[in-house]
Amino acid sequence: xxxxxxxxxxxxxxxxxxxxxxxxxxxxxxxxxxxxxxxxxxxxxxxxxxxxxxxxxxxxxxxxxxxxxxxxxxxxxxxxxxxxxxxxxxxxxxxxxxxxxxxxxxxxxxxxxxxxxxxxxxxxxxxxxxxxxxxxxxxxxxxxxxxxxxxxxxxxxxxxxxxxxxxxxxxxxxxxxxxxxxxxxxxxxxxxxxxxxxxxxxxxxxxxxxxxxxxxxxxxxxxxxxxxxxxxxxxxxxxxxxxxxxx
Amino acid sequence: xxxxxxxxxxxxxxxxxxxxxxxxxxxxxxxxxxxxxxxxxxxxxxxxxxxxxxxxxxxxxxxxxxxxxxxxxxxxxxxxxxxxxxxxxxxxxxxxxxxxxxxxxxxxxxxxxxxxxxxxxxxxxxxxxxxxxxxxxxxxxxxxxxxxxxxxxxxxxxxxxxxxxxxxxxxxxxxxxxxxxxxxxxxxxxxxxxxxxxxxxxxxxxxxxxxxxxxxxxxxxxxxxxxxxxxxxxxxxxxxxxxxxxx
DNA sequence: CGAAATCTTGAGTATAATCAAAAACGGTGG
DNA sequence: CCACCGTTTTTGATTATACTCAAGATTTCG
Numbered sequence: 001x002x003x004x005x006x007x008x009x010x011x012x013x014x015x016x017x018x019x020x021x022x023x024x025x026x027x028x029x030x031x032x033x034x035x036x037x038x039x040x041x042x043x044x045x046x047x048x049x050x051x052x053x054x055x056x057x058x059x060x061x062x063x064x065x066x067x068x069x070x071x072x073x074x075x076x077x078x079x080x081x082x083x084x085x086x087x088x089x090x091x092x093x094x095x096x097x098x099x100x101x102x103x104x105x106x107x108x109x110x111x112x113x114x115x116x117x118x119x120x121x122x123x124x125x126x127x128x129x130x131x132x133x134x135x136x137x138x139x140x141x142x143x144x145x146x147x148x149x150x151x152x153x154x155x156x157x158x159x160x161x162x163x164x165x166x167x168x169x170x171x172x173x174x175x176x177x178x179x180x181x182x183x184x185x186x187x188x189x190x191x192x193x194x195x196x197x198x199x200x201x202x203x204x205x206x207x208x209x210x211x212x213x214x215x216x217x218x219x220x221x222x223x224x225x226x227x228x229x230x231x232x233x234x235x236x237x238x239x240x241x242x243x244x245x246x247x
Numbered sequence: 248x249x250x251x252x253x254x255x256x257x258x259x260x261x262x263x264x265x266x267x268x269x270x271x272x273x274x275x276x277x278x279x280x281x282x283x284x285x286x287x288x289x290x291x292x293x294x295x296x297x298x299x300x301x302x303x304x305x306x307x308x309x310x311x312x313x314x315x316x317x318x319x320x321x322x323x324x325x326x327x328x329x330x331x332x333x334x335x336x337x338x339x340x341x342x343x344x345x346x347x348x349x350x351x352x353x354x355x356x357x358x359x360x361x362x363x364x365x366x367x368x369x370x371x372x373x374x375x376x377x378x379x380x381x382x383x384x385x386x387x388x389x390x391x392x393x394x395x396x397x398x399x400x401x402x403x404x405x406x407x408x409x410x411x412x413x414x415x416x417x418x419x420x421x422x423x424x425x426x427x428x429x430x431x432x433x434x435x436x437x438x439x440x441x442x443x444x445x446x447x448x449x450x451x452x453x454x455x456x457x458x459x460x461x462x463x464x465x466x467x468x469x470x471x472x473x474x475x476x477x478x479x480x481x482x483x484x485x486x487x488x489x490x491x492x493x494x
Numbered sequence: 495c496g497a498a499a500t501c502t503t504g505a506g507t508a509t510a511a512t513c514a515a516a517a518a519c520g521g522t523g524g
Numbered sequence: 525c526c527a528c529c530g531t532t533t534t535t536g537a538t539t540a541t542a543c544t545c546a547a548g549a550t551t552t553c554g
Contacts, residue, residue, distance in 0.1 A: 069392045069402075071480040089386070092379040097386050097484040121371065131378045132339040134385060139336070139344050141388035146314045146322040149394045149440025153510070155316075164471040184532065193396025195511050200534060216519085232317040237344040300536055431500065447502060463551085487541070501550065508543070517534065522529085 010057050014083050015129045017241055025123050027082045032119065034109040045100045052090040054112045058082050065098045070145050076191040078140060083171050088134055091116055136239050143237045147173030148193045151232060153202045158231030161212060165221065166235050177221040257304050261330050262376045264488055272370050279356060279366065281356040286349050293347045301338040305329050307352030309429065312345045323438040326465055330418050335381055351429045383486050390484045395440045398479060400449045403439050405478030408459060412468065413482050424468040437449045
């Protein structure tokens with residue numbers, strides 16, 4: 001599978017995974033004013049309560065939306081990869097109900113709402129594609145809810161690894177069943193509603209059971225079918241196109 | 248606050264909570280062909296894997312989307328009330344990734360996708376309102392994730408009660424701090440990732456702490472501010488208009 | 495009125511949390 | 525190249541929240 005191609009526009013890539021763009025649509029997307037910005041790790045890009053006037057596209061790195069409870073506990077609600085548009089919702093919902101932060105150093109492209117609105121007005125299919133994007137986000141939230149609420153730690157972690165691998169493959173960030181996943185155990189814990197200590201113990205168990213191999217940030221899955229089964233993983237909820245979903 | 252007015256069209260009500268409809272828009276909505284159907288309790292309306300050709304609007308009753316894990320455990324991911332459009336996503340995502348079932352006897356209105364598509368094409372603001380609707384669903388999913396992952400059972404249940412009360416008030420199904428909530432403890436357990444036994448114990452504790460009063464299906468909250476605080480509840484994520492959010 | 499569903503309570507257990515500290519790792523500068 | 529420092533991972537010991545199993549009480553509804 002081809003690696004991420006930095007020469008093609010990220011939004012073009014994103015939308016072309018849904019349908020064939022017309023020349024006009026492609027042209028409009030490529031000429032969308034976008035402010036490229038580098039952001040270092042562990043920085044908030046948008047905060048709960050903000051009223052943003054622009055969205056951003058992930059170009060490189062990993063970011064996450066999270067909330068804090070009154071007891072100071074953090075819940076990470078997703079991991080965003082290259083091509084994702086984390087706060088597309090700000091286009092229609094004025095106030096941010098969560099914070100979005102970088103996990104690794106990131107490259108992002110900011111796009112002003114007005115430009116996106118113009119684009120949606122002129123090309124309804126683009127608006128549909130954005131809408132579809134938010135629907136898939138919601139589908140992923142539902143799956144995470146199911147994991148957090150009803151799967152034990154062992155399958156829960158296996159499930160997350162499956163999801164990340166499939167999504168990274170879909171955007172060319174992983175090949176076969178190996179990927180570099182620069183997410184700490186603390187972050188995994190906050191995403192899955194577990195303690196970092198327990199995450200560590202389960203990862204150790206997954207390794208000694210031969211389900212995963214870890215070298216630094218590199219994770220390899222020797223037996224994909226078995227990991228999928230352990231994690232009760234079915235990629236359907238990601239609503240990827242067939243070619244990409246092939247596992 | 249006025250009780251639910253069955254004479255006004257549910258979609259008109261829904262969209263008017265977002266913006267003022269033009270006469271044309273209102274007229275188109277009111278003339279949308281809609282098949283009214285009564286469904287008894289505990290029936291699936293749509294199943295995982297289905298490829299629906301229509302959406303439905305909730306008119307009466309409560310329904311829920313859920314998933315089953317391979318171990319046979321159920322996760323309920325939301326509660327849908329009158330006015331909600333549970334599977335709007337089927338308009339853009341072909342295959343259902345979860346099942347939707349009634350909790351109580353329900354009255355629903357089925358609307359064919361083609362009619363909704365025509366409507367969206369003709370009235371872009373209506374499409375925006377639908378999109379906004381799915382964004383709010385996603386915001387609720389995020390809040391639930393936070394509850395399930397990072398709040399203990401006691402605040403978790405308090406939080407759910409707060410949410411249901413606010414949402415029911417918003418559509419005229421509750422007055423003040425009293426509502427009829429026909430959801431069993433097993434269903435609450437499946438929604439919050441708890442066992443029914445534990446839900447029962449926590450509800451007992453909430454009662455003996457004077458936070459809620461239960462008579463049959465009727466639930467009363469004597470001290471709203473205190474329940475909100477216990478449940479770490481802030482209605483912001485529901486993105487209600489100001490008048491409705493007033494607590 | 496009676497059967498089925500729901501709620502309640504008790505007893506014992508298990509998964510995962512917390513607390514604490516040591517080991518390993520990754521990057522930096524000398 | 526290596527020593528050093530902060531971060532992350534790992535391990536141990538103890539505790540707690542919540543689960544399971546089981547049975548009895550209560551409510552709901554036909």
